[in-house]
Amino acid sequence: MADVCVIGAGPAGSVFAARMAQLGHQVHLIERKRFPRGHLGESLSAGVMTLLRAADMHETVEAAGFPAVRSVWVKWADGPRLREDASEKGVLVDRGEFDLRLLQRARTFGVQVHQPARVLEQNWDGAKWRLTIDADGTSKCLDADFVADASGRRSISPGRQTRTGASTLAVYGYWRGASLPSMPRIEAGQDGWYWGVPLPDGTYNTLAFVDPAWFRSAPGSTMSERFLGLIGRSSLMEECGDAELIAPVRAIDATPYLARDYVTPTTIQLGDAAVAIDPISSSGVQKAIQSALSGAIVANTLLRRPELSHAALGFYRSHLAEASERHRRWTSGHYREVADTCDRPFWRNRSPSRAAIEPPPLPAIDARALITTPMALSPKLEFVRTPCLQGDFVSLASALHHPRLAGPLVFLGGRELAPLLQRLPPGQTPLQIAQSWSNSMPLESGMAIAGWLVSHGILVERPDQGGARS
Incomplete structure (x- = not known):
């Protein structure tokens, strides 16, 4: 068991604290404001509840009865329209109540909450972090093996971040x-x-x-x-x-950025303290919770398996950097849609050329080609040992590297890809490939994976074959 201090009890801080307590650590959560307190970010994207379910923190939010998002009125480049959400997985929340419920749930896992409290001093003595806090007028000292900063934008000085988009x-x-x-x-x-x-x-x-x-x-x-x-x-x-x-x-x-040095062997930054994405994505809270969940596994690895520290640090650095870049490209496309018809500085400054945000399209493939076309692995495909999350720890696994992929890929549909592909004989059709995997997954799942690999250029038509192109 390690002593962990978390600074900031927003969604990232509360979820991280809860997960670390679930993993068996002694956790102190320090929040400078009394709850409930107002905060922006009241429209939550569909993935938030799925992530909270993974942390066993969903029931307290569901019990609040926050209204679901059934439709959104959108007026963008293609004119006004009503965008309907049949699944109604997005939620409109009172952020004061939402954050309070997550904090209360963290308490039930044994997290010790200091609120209102602020950190007066924080020093590393070579073995422990020594924190002096002012807890509602009373000075306290806390010792910690690990410190997580989830205090948001205010913790990031301009020199410790790289801007990833235009000032907003x-x-x-x-x-x-x-x-x-x-x-x-x-x-x-x-x-x-x-x-x-x-x-x-x-x-x-x-x-x-x-x-x-x-x-x-x-x-x-x-x-x-x-x-x-x-x-x-x-x-x-x-x-x-x-x-x-x-x-x-x-x-x-609301300027997007990526912090520098957002993880060390004894510290980690979460949520907006680590990365802020463009608000047009409407998924800032979701991204903060994702960083908390992955950050907890990274911290648990650093504390319990120091021999994997290099892998844990590498995973978190690449995970946030790739997520930041993925959001940057996605949002650039949305800004480009308007810039094509509105030649104003706001839109031009956020809109790179289409070539910079859209990879060249792959040739089309029809359903018959999945059954009749012999395939082989792309010559551009590489298998590289890469850090990934497995259970409660970061470990090393063989990942797919390819120009068509946004980053290293270990799992697809819950299946580890490298073992499936490294033993793949050339010349089989996608259907035959899926059938060869049938001892480990249903045929439908195998066909879905094979089709995805074809559509992303991982499986390509054998050079000596004619006919339908993939």
């Missing part, structure tokens, strides 16, 4: 009224984009994402005037004549 400011305000929108709204404007979120308490949050320098020079002598001018240029508040702001307009930095 989120300006927002909360409204009340009798005729507020009942569903989220997303809209592209000329000089930024807008997001409206109806909240469980009947209020409505409107956000404008703009370039900071442009916003400072926008018409209006105060931030509120400039914000209201922006919102008036959108359709977020259409037919809301009786609505009124119920709190001062605020602004926060």
